[in-house]
Amino acid sequence: MADGSASPRRVLLATAGSRGDVEPFLSLAAALRDAGHAVLVAAPDDQDDAGDDVDVVTLGVSFAGLAEALAGGGMRAFREHIRPAMSTVLARVVDEAMRWQPDVIVAHPKLLTVPVVAEHLGIPYLSVELTPVVTPTGEFPAAGVVNRSLGPWVNRLTYRAADLGARMFASDIRAARRRLGRSGEGHLPSPSGSLVAVSPTLLPRPADWPSTTHLTGDWPRRPRPDAGTDGAIREFLADDAPFVYAGFGSMRGGDAAGRAEAIIEGVRRAGLRTLVATGWGGLQPPDRCLGTDVLVVTSVPHATVLPHAAAAIHHGGAGTVHAAARAGTPSVLVPFLADQPFWARLLRRSGLAGPALHRDRLSVDGVHAAISDALDRAPAVHHVAGEIRAEDGPAAASAIVAAVAAGESAS
Known part of the structure; x- marks a missing residue:
């Protein structure tokens, strides 16, 4: 070398x-x-x-x-x-x-x-x-x-x-x-x-x-002192109540409103709050499912937010997979295309994630079950996080x- x-x-x-x-x-x-x-x-x-x-x-x-x-x-x-x-x-x-x-x-x-x-x-x-x-x-x-x-x-x-x-x-x-x-x-x-x-x-x-x-x-971005200091995000993170991050980055297509509603209600059924990043359009929460336990933003700095999340629901892009693993945050994978199914299979074989969810067939019950499974995998993910951070x-x-x-x- x-x-x-x-x-x-x-x-x-x-x-x-x-x-x-x-x-x-x-x-x-x-x-x-x-x-x-x-x-x-x-x-x-x-x-x-x-x-x-x-x-x-x-x-x-x-x-x-x-x-x-x-x-x-x-x-x-x-x-x-x-x-x-x-x-x-x-x-x-x-x-x-x-x-x-x-x-x-x-x-x-x-x-x-x-x-x-x-x-x-x-x-x-x-x-x-x-x-x-x-x-x-x-x-x-x-x-x-x-x-x-x-x-x-x-x-x-x-x-x-x-x-x-x-x-x-x-x-x-x-x-x-x-x-x-x-x-x-x-x-x-x-x-x-x-x-x-x-x-x-x-x-x-x-x-x-x-x-x-x-x-x-x-090659992760370096955390910046001012990253994630948007007032709403800062206030959301300051609350001690646990939350799930949900974001699909640049992915879009399909029923973005129904997808977001299934995630929010599934997280709510698990007794957790939801931080939704709408990204380029993969998630569009309808007003009927919003509440004080939900924050909707366009994007978040992963290095700032993910370490605080109980779990992360995401598309399984390489960058987000690494960011969640480095943060010690269990993942629920919802792959759309390209390399995302590859990462979903890899994490499942490694015992770091459960079966991937289908982006167009999300249900409240399915999301709730996936979150419960992810939380059970937290010890394994925390162990891997230490190795990646080194x-x-x-x-x-x-x-x-x-x-x-x-x-x-x-x-």
Whole structure:
């Protein structure tokens, strides 16, 4: 493992997606800055509070807006919204890299033009896996591709799904090459390695991963003194009566009102209060179920709120899974899509959570039973929390980035 002692470097961190895709990069940026490196983060428009004195430039697209546009789904939404938005992002990341002239790029796999500009600048780049989707293993399938193990050989094949993006946006990759005066065709350089921002406490390292794949631990945002100081939240937390947090982040769709009502009434039946984060629209509590035991907000800082919660009902995104586990807060998983069923299965196999609930079939009885089950798992979750809190994913990743930028081995 690199010791992070390399001389200062210029690092471009590039990501695209919702809050869960961006906040880990901001955390890594802070760690790199603390190590003396010059850091720039290229991210979507939705980040209104980078914090930590991190320099952020926009990639020109709001993913919150895209989520709303995609509510109707279908190929029309892809053609009219996703394709042009991603074309903008793929072009802008090239522009920012050329302007910044970094020594190394650390990028989300969605940013398919990063290999093009890295090749042009003659610099290395690292891919980031916020959930296991890029590095093949026979131990489990790529998160979000299939929902059960299909055996070692087939499991490894599922990681080829990541190649679909390169084919879908091949014209954008060719355009980036032509803009840089390079041939529009040809093999793109491979990354110098992959940073898997996942806790080894939750996901032990697969035995068949190569040495260039680094399981660093997750990259949580640092708690800020002023985080969660909204008056209503502060007052809610000051009350000693126990509560359940419920929030689905950037998820949306289905009967958001019925879903919220089932959760609130199920929590109420358990004799607990509810703190509801509506997020991008996955929960919309109707007035009829509100009361003095319910607080509804748009979002909360997980590091501030979750340690106080008796349990957390959430979608099972990688960031929220890690935040709840680090806080020692038992989870009730309600997966929607992508990698969320992967985390639900992992927590259930580990004994840290019960069976996942179906997002469109929530009932008061079901939520009540799931909360009771979660509370029984608190001792196991508290034990895991101590192990996760001892990890320092951002520092480990920062040392690897510095070593790769310096041309050293990071294994």
